Amino acid sequence: MSGVLNLVSVGPGFADLIIPRAIAALQESDVIVAYDLYLRWIEPYLAGKEIHTPPLTQERARALLAIEKARGGAKVALISSGDIGIYAMAALAYEEMREDDTFEVNLIPGVTSANACASLLGSPLSHDFATLSLSDLLCPWEWIENRARHIAQADLACVLYNVQSAGRQEGVYRVLSLMLESKAPHTLCGVVKNAYRPGQEVAIYRLDELMSLKFDMLTTIVIGNR
Incomplete structure (x- = not known):
């Protein structure tokens, strides 16, 4: 059989x-x-x-x-x-x-997380956008940084997956700093935790405000564009 x-x-x-x-x-x-x-x-x-x-x-x-x-x-x-x-x-x-x-x-x-989180934020992905995983288990961290840099330079909206884990604390701040090199500090961003699960949290921040926040693997970040 x-x-x-x-x-x-x-x-x-x-x-x-x-x-x-x-x-x-x-x-x-x-x-x-x-x-x-x-x-x-x-x-x-x-x-x-x-x-x-x-x-x-x-x-x-x-x-x-x-x-x-x-x-x-x-x-x-x-x-x-x-x-x-x-x-x-x-x-x-x-x-x-x-x-x-x-x-x-x-x-x-x-x-998937991108459209689930977007639905809770309004319509942040209504034009061109990218998704980027911050996990370096399957690719070198250098690739992630390079992709983040090009996403920011293209001013694409971006959904960040696998944002921050216990063993990977600093990568998200490096990616956010790369975004700030090309995107305005006042760019609006959504932070969604536990989308469509118990304990759901949804908040809006400026891009530069994200640098002082803590995240986890249940959090998705949606970075806006112009």
Whole structure:
């Protein structure tokens, strides 16, 4: 029996932001592979499923487990918050697949942090914009700085993902300083924490005011333009 690997996006948090196609994929899957936080959002669809929850830092292990189950003939849902194809699990899953894999693969899109946070701020992304992850786990920090510099020089609105972690405290301030080299200090910016989750916080600041703030990995920054 040929397996199925569903790469399922479950959006920012609230259940009513999970698209119907993702719900259908969850319902038809026998096996769920997810970070345990995401199980709260999809709890109505878990009854009778085989559930695996490798911890947050073991993304590759999650992808490999899901692929192994699909190779064995199971219908598997590999879960990511937001959109699984944007700074998430889809790339790892595709990297670990083999040319001789015969199982069916479906990628189901979702509401990512950029448009979730933008919806809480008004319409900051209504023209050209960029997204930039500040995590240097998969690329050198020099690349991130170079991209930030060019985004600022082009005066694009920008959404910053993976803003600040316990082990990566200073990078966001370096990126903000690069933005200030080309963008006006009074540029309006949105700071959104826990978008569409319990504890949601939304605030507006000037770009130069961000330099004195503390952030975390649950925070997204939207930097405006002219």
